[in-house]
Amino acid sequence: xxxxxxxxxxxxxxxxxxxxxxxxxxxxxxxxxxxxxxxxxxxxxxxxxxxxxxxxxxxxxxxxxxxxxxxxxxxxxxxxxxxxxxxxxxxxxxxxxxxxxxxxxxxxxxxxxxxxxxxxxxxxxxxxxxxxxxxxxxxxxxxxxxxxxxxxxxxxxxxxxxxxxxxxxxxxxxxxxxxxxxxxxxxxxxxxxxxxxxxxxxxxxxxxxxxxxxxxxxxxxxxxxxxxxxxxxxxxxxxxxxxxxxxxxxxxxxxxxxxxxxxxxxxxxxxxxxxxxxxxxxxxxxxxxxxxxxxxxxxxxxxxxxxxxxxxxxxxxxxxxxxxxxxxxxxxxxxxxxxxxxxxxxxxxxxxxxxxxxxxxxxxxxxxxxxxxxxxxxxxxxxxxxxxxxxxxxxx
Numbered sequence: 001x002x003x004x005x006x007x008x009x010x011x012x013x014x015x016x017x018x019x020x021x022x023x024x025x026x027x028x029x030x031x032x033x034x035x036x037x038x039x040x041x042x043x044x045x046x047x048x049x050x051x052x053x054x055x056x057x058x059x060x061x062x063x064x065x066x067x068x069x070x071x072x073x074x075x076x077x078x079x080x081x082x083x084x085x086x087x088x089x090x091x092x093x094x095x096x097x098x099x100x101x102x103x104x105x106x107x108x109x110x111x112x113x114x115x116x117x118x119x120x121x122x123x124x125x126x127x128x129x130x131x132x133x134x135x136x137x138x139x140x141x142x143x144x145x146x147x148x149x150x151x152x153x154x155x156x157x158x159x160x161x162x163x164x165x166x167x168x169x170x171x172x173x174x175x176x177x178x179x180x181x182x183x184x185x186x187x188x189x190x191x192x193x194x195x196x197x198x199x200x201x202x203x204x205x206x207x208x209x210x211x212x213x214x215x216x217x218x219x220x221x222x223x224x225x226x227x228x229x230x231x232x233x234x235x236x237x238x239x240x241x242x243x244x245x246x247x248x249x250x251x252x253x254x255x256x257x258x259x260x261x262x263x264x265x266x267x268x269x270x271x272x273x274x275x276x277x278x279x280x281x282x283x284x285x286x287x288x289x290x291x292x293x294x295x296x297x298x299x300x301x302x303x304x305x306x307x308x309x310x311x312x313x314x315x316x317x318x319x320x321x322x323x324x325x326x327x328x329x330x331x332x333x334x335x336x337x338x339x340x341x342x343x344x345x346x347x348x349x350x351x352x353x354x355x356x357x358x359x360x361x362x363x364x365x366x367x368x369x370x371x372x373x374x375x376x377x378x379x380x381x382x383x384x385x386x387x388x389x390x391x392x393x394x395x396x
Contacts, residue, residue: 001132006123006182011136013177014116017079018140020170021109022147024086027167028098030160035095043095047102048349054106055342059335060199062111071115072181078108079175086168090161114334119181121322121330133318134260137311142253149246202329203336212320213337214379215276217344218372219313222283222306224348225368226252228357230303237361238296251300255307260315272316272323279312280379284372291365 001007032043085105092098124132154163204210226249234245263270286305290298317337325333351371356364 001124001128001135004123005180006119007132009177009181010116010119010123011132011139013075013079013174013181014136015139015143016170016174016177017082017109017112019143019147020082020086020167020174022143023151023163023167023170024105026148026151026155027089027160027163028102030155030163031089031092031098032095034160035093035098043098045353046099049346050099050103051106052342052346052349054103055110056339056346058107058110059114059338062107062335071119072178075112075115075119075178075181076175078112079171079178081105082108082171083168083175086164086171089164089168110338114331114338117318117334117338118331121334122327129322130315130319131264134263134311134315137315138257138260142257148249199332199335200339201336203333203340206333209320209324209333209337211379211382212273212276212317213340213344214375214382215280215313216317216341217348218280218283218375219310220341220344220348221352221368221372221375222310224345224352226303226306228349228353229364230299233299233361234296238299240296244296248299248303251303252307252310255304255309256311257307259308259311263311263315270316272319275316276313279309279316280372280376282312283309284369284376287365287369287372291362291369294361294365 002011028047029044036043082105085101085108089098089101092101120132120136121129123129151163154166230245230248234240234248238244263275282305286302286309290302294302321330321333321337352368356367359367
């Protein structure tokens with residue numbers, strides 16, 4: 001696959017973009033600490049909510065107004081804008097300035113990612129595309145774990161503002177790789193798209209995709225547990241150092257990485273929807289296990305299985321989008337999926353962080369078991385697979 005120039009360019013561009021985004025999380029946290037030590041959590045919460053809202057609304061807007069341009073030019077523009085915006089971050093002195101800059105940065109990300117996914121789907125056939133998706137997921141999760149470690153080390157020798165400079169250059173490197181991409185045609189207007197949010201509408205009207213997207217909400221719930229609750233479990237419940245938090249995050253990334261690697265070896269034997277169902281069942285079993293007994297070692301094991309489940313669910317959702325949508329409509333569907341999946345993340349962050357955030361450990365996992373089970377049952381009820389519906393209902 002790496003012999004393909006276009007894949008090579010997309011792969012390294014996305015890798016550097018993701019690394020830059022992960023660096024920015026640490027840099028922004030440190031910046032908020034410097035600006036207002038007592039309001040770090042609140043400020044980060046605002047940035048996170050704004051990010052999800054921008055992703056939900058921004059992707060359809062970008063798709064509607066900018067689809068007259070060539071894909072390559074769009075990606076170059078998004079990288080260049082992010083490069084300059086992160087440089088401007090060096091000069092901010094107020095929290096609201098960070099909100100505004102991050103809003104525009106996230107708009108660029110909301111435009112860049114669906115085009116990247118569309119480009120990737122155009123390069124390969126179904127089998128090779130699936131391998132490409134999972135190889136990308138392996139790399140992305142390694143970088144997600146590695147970037148905070150690198151950022152933490154760099155902050156020992158420099159200020160958070162200087163880290164933003166390094167951060168900005170990751171997008172410049174991404175820009176250079178995109179320059180090597182073949183100049184493809186403009187994003188063709190989908191036959192179904194007629195207004196700004198029609199990309200969401202046409203996705204919602206596709207009952208088959210909408211049903212299986214329900215399972216993606218389970219993956220979002222798992223990710224929210226990992227991203228929001230890890231530090232609380234490690235420091236408040238187990239009274240351990242932050243190094244254990246890194247190990248926990250690495251366990252989650254390792255789970256995604258291993259399942260992604262295995263899938264590339266046995267892709268011919270796998271039914272995408274059944275793989276997503278398997279991931280959902282694994283996640284439900286793990287959350288139920290955590291209600292019975294939970295310590296730091298169980299946490300590492302659970303986070304690993306959460307990663308495995310998320311890898312199955314989200315990875316094979318991309319495969320389904322590739323297989324079942326025609327090329328002319330694919331970008332519109334990818335934009336719709338991008339928005340709807342991030343709505344799921346917004347719901348998950350709100351559920352895990354706000355509704356359930358103050359619960360004790362046991363009550364939290366009991367409640368999450370009910371939430372995950374309810375989502376899975378809902379999928380079974382609305383699924384066209386009558387055998388699954390009958391099985392789930394008979395199990396109640």
